[in-house]
Amino acid sequence: MLAYVIRRVFQSLLVLLVVGLVAFSMFRFVGDPIDNMLGQERTQADIDRLRTTLGLDQPFVVQYAKFLGNAAQGNFGVSYRQGRPVATIIKERAPATLELALVSGTLALVVGIGLGVFTAIRQGGIASNVIMTTSLIGVSLPTFLIGILLIYIFSVSLGWLPSFGRGDTVQIGGWSTGFLTASGLKALILPSITLGLYQMTLIMRLVRSEMLEVLRQDYIRFARARGLRERSVNFRHALKNTMVPVITVVGLQLGAIIAFAIITETVFQWPGVGLLFINAIQFVDIPVMAAYLMLISVMFVGINLIVDLLYFAIDPRLRIDGRHA
């Protein structure tokens, strides 16, 4: 078990190193930031000076090593556009994205698993069929369209909910939260539905098909033959077995919620890291882009690691295999 964990952590570091290389390569190969940073009235002396200040004149390997060293300490350099440290900018923006991801992730998980179990148990019922048909919308409509539709209905036509921004936020330490104000909570509703809808329907359909598969197993028949309550058969015996394959997908989807918040944040002008990234791309603000890339990959690698460890917690058969491996 411990050997397995160490091996997985090592693999994760390797992945991060490779992603670091890709992120760093952007500095070298995606346009010249100097062009953007200095206006038309620049001299060669200005260009050289800035190049030296930013360390862009040093050899590739030295720059890469420096980049890694700094990144490991959370230092991603200075934003070309805003002229402030990238770490500070991201720290300001992160709470907005994380709160949005938390709400929509929870929504996707709770509703997705709940509806998945419901449609599996009541297979063939009218309610199940309606839910399954409706879920096709969630799977097939693109996120931005859902966002725009929701804005049109609930903001423009009905005027119930705000169409953009976070509403009022409260500062707690270095964290600005929208959970504590009415307008902050109201502002969360539409973006989190938009962001979580795809994941919700995906989780629901996955849970449903896995659960139907599990319900056909002999041990479920045997549990019924032993006279256990339906609730116990469905939730104690069936759901736990359903979760083993579902966890992988759910883990990756939760990562995707943060990563793909970009679109939702753009539609709702949500002041999070996703919007920051889009703006950075428009301006070729490479330090911000590189930092974002690193951040997302750290997150995905972390989630993968947690998912692998969760298998151990759920499936006793793996614990044995792990010990022998």
Place this chain on the structure above:
Amino acid sequence: MAEPVLSVRDLVVEIPTRHGLLKPVDGVSYDIAPGEILGVVGESGAGKSMTGNAVIGLLDRPARIGAGEIYLNGTRIDNLSLHALRKYRGKQIGMVFQDPLTSLNPLLPIGDQLTETIQEHLGVSNAEAHKRAVAALDEVGIPAAKERIGSYPHEFSGGMRQRVVIALALCAEPSLVIADEPTTALDVSVQAQIIALLKRLCRERGMAVMLVTHDMGVIAETADRVAVMYAGKLAELGPVRDVIGSPRHPYTDGLMGSTPLASKGKDRLHQIPGNMPRLGQLPTGCAFHPRCPYTQPACKEDPGPRLKTCDGRAACWFPLDAPQAAKGVI
């Protein structure tokens, strides 16, 4: 004779399909007395497992009980709601499935699966349920039951798992056990142990056992009476020694001829020509007549022979060895 534990009367299981109503079980009647083991044999698809599933109410949709009555200790159970039937499952009727590798929930320790069953039916405290779970494992011959109770199913061998399954089926002390091919998935050496275990528990507790199998050898060793099924109907029903020693239904006779145990001394095993007819294409009259070496014109006429309309043991118009119909005449 004591009141039978299980009484099945004219049971019909039907499956509605686009091509009409199929009857995998058609007009089956039998009793099982306390402490008695009834063997149910037949080829695949003869309806033997369906009969067991119908008794415990675990027919997979769209199969359903079409007609007939099932009595357990005098109470009719075939028309109970799912909720009411649940109280009988496990408590009064225990069921052992074919494959011990898939019958146990892989994610729960066997102790948890035992205690949840015990608590569901007996409503005892946690400590008491745990004590009983250990005792149940002990009884089915799991060594070091106290230590192994926290083990997961994958930590046991196939034979040991089937013992656990039996412990689970019997932990609430049911009066009837339905064992659906309990030894088919096991090694031959382990089969004998499991059969011996079932026999011992049946004798000690006075349980009625319905032993579904296609293995004539297992029946010969274990059962008191045997019911031979063919195409959903009972072909022959009687004490195991009589049925095996002097079968009256030509199908039983053919089955015995194709079993190594019962036909020792012969060089080659006998084969019954042809296959069991598919449910949608049953012949008129006796379902066995196209394969029967002794077919007479009367065999093709509806209605076909039933136990009730014949001599009560074999559903055949011209039973073998019957005094009035010696083989030479047929």
